[in-house]
Amino acid sequence: MRSSRLLALTFLLVPLTAAAVTVSTPQGPSEVFARGDLLDVVALLRLASAEVQFAPAAGSYNAAGAGHEVQFTPGGSLAVVDGKLTPLPGPLRLVDGHVLGSLATIGALLGPFGWTAKGSVGALELAQAGGIEQVELSVVRAPTGTTLVVRGTRQRPRIATLPGIVMLLFPEPVALARAVQPEGEVLSGELDGGTLTVRLAPGIEVASSYPLEDPPRFVLRLAKSQPAAPLVTAKGESLVVLDPGHGGEDLGARGPAGESEKAVTLAVALATAARLQAAGVTVRLTREGDETVSLTDRTALANRLQAAVFLSIHVNASPARGAHGAETYYMSVDASDPQAAQAAARENASAPPDTVQLILWDLAHVANLNSSARLARAVQERLNALQGIRDRGIRQAPFVVLTGATMPSALVEVGFLSNAEEANRLLARDTQEAVAGAMAEAIQEFLHAAPPDAVGTSGPTP
Numbered sequence: 001m002r003s004s005r006l007l008a009l010t011f012l013l014v015p016l017t018a019a020a021v022t023v024s025t026p027q028g029p030s031e032v033f034a035r036g037d038l039l040d041v042v043a044l045l046r047l048a049s050a051e052v053q054f055a056p057a058a059g060s061y062n063a064a065g066a067g068h069e070v071q072f073t074p075g076g077s078l079a080v081v082d083g084k085l086t087p088l089p090g091p092l093r094l095v096d097g098h099v100l101g102s103l104a105t106i107g108a109l110l111g112p113f114g115w116t117a118k119g120s121v122g123a124l125e126l127a128q129a130g131g132i133e134q135v136e137l138s139v140v141r142a143p144t145g146t147t148l149v150v151r152g153t154r155q156r157p158r159i160a161t162l163p164g165i166v167m168l169l170f171p172e173p174v175a176l177a178r179a180v181q182p183e184g185e186v187l188s189g190e191l192d193g194g195t196l197t198v199r200l201a202p203g204i205e206v207a208s209s210y211p212l213e214d215p216p217r218f219v220l221r222l223a224k225s226q227p228a229a230p231l232v233t234a235k236g237e238s239l240v241v242l243d244p245g246h247g248g249e250d251l252g253a254r255g256p257a258g259e260s261e262k263a264v265t266l267a268v269a270l271a272t273a274a275r276l277q278a279a280g281v282t283v284r285l286t287r288e289g290d291e292t293v294s295l296t297d298r299t300a301l302a303n304r305l306q307a308a309v310f311l312s313i314h315v316n317a318s319p320a321r322g323a324h325g326a327e328t329y330y331m332s333v334d335a336s337d338p339q340a341a342q343a344a345a346r347e348n349a350s351a352p353p354d355t356v357q358l359i360l361w362d363l364a365h366v367a368n369l370n371s372s373a374r375l376a377r378a379v380q381e382r383l384n385a386l387q388g389i390r391d392r393g394i395r396q397a398p399f400v401v402l403t404g405a406t407m408p409s410a411l412v413e414v415g416f417l418s419n420a421e422e423a424n425r426l427l428a429r430d431t432q433e434a435v436a437g438a439m440a441e442a443i444q445e446f447l448h449a450a451p452p453d454a455v456g457t458s459g460p461t462p
Contacts, residue, residue, distance in 0.1 A: 020032065025126045025127075037121050075091065086108070089108055103120075136177040153218075157218060164200050169195050187200065207221045244313055247291055253418065309409070311375070330402070372408045
């Protein structure tokens, strides 16, 4: 055992061969120090017109240019980019007075200054970013798990998943700054126009996705595949969590005569709960009175209770005073239309800014999206029939209150308080009972329907 450890240590201490490699730049070829597959970071930053200074007291380097500033330290795998702590794809090494990094790390340091490094160590081209965006996919491992990080674009891709495959669909075509190499959970990656298809190792799936800023990145968190828990449909065993929107100091939308959304949502939720309980369904409410409950605590309650369904109940508002009827949403990384985006912005208003920035786009259980769409469709169809309106269709938007739900979940706007006539109806007990009855029937229909796998996989793409 001792000899094997000494052998391993000896192997690690063997120096790699140092050499100068030629790098192509817009100003012409230039030689840069290299060792193995590592290149001189400082030299490349200077070739990209960044001014690089060493701070002896801090033991770190500072690169500035094009209105951006990047600080990094030899031996570290983090950088401070425009004041934000940013993980690097790999560590920086100090060798013979040179700070060396891998191509992926160099690309991350060059990116804020608008430059890319394309090719290989032996045939490297340094170029200013322009035209089609150059994106890079890297695998980042941390104690909290493995993530895929897309760098080099501010475009926010849609995510589509199949068993063993995740597709990133960018709004505009992109190019790969470097080929996707097999690494751990990632088997391969191929780009076709604006679609980047990544093949994952068996038993791995995308658990969540979200964007980060400064510098712009898009992150996909990976996890081991978990079989979807079957919905409990036996009478008397189902658990449904109803969420009356707003409450306490948060009044929600206001009607022309001062009607408050929080009062209507509580009345409708209580009536819906009574209908479901009469049918043998166990129901919990996120609030049973006029109290303040944070958006994240509402979803957390449903998760703790391992609910089969989470339905958040709201009332809409619109500058168009004639707008009327119900609208039902389920979670998505992007809003399906401007109206959906406005609805999400209004309902997310009570969330702290850091919550919106850090978890808004976290689709915690991608496998539930199709089921959530079925739930939203069932609710919308029942309310369409009740209100006698044309089908507005179910919509998608990034609602904080739906973020992280580990069960099928949806948000329903039962009407418009901004419409004086509809506001009067929604305040009436008979209307509230009718809406509650329609939603209770929709939830029961959903609970007793065959799970998606039994009827095919033609649900909407996440």
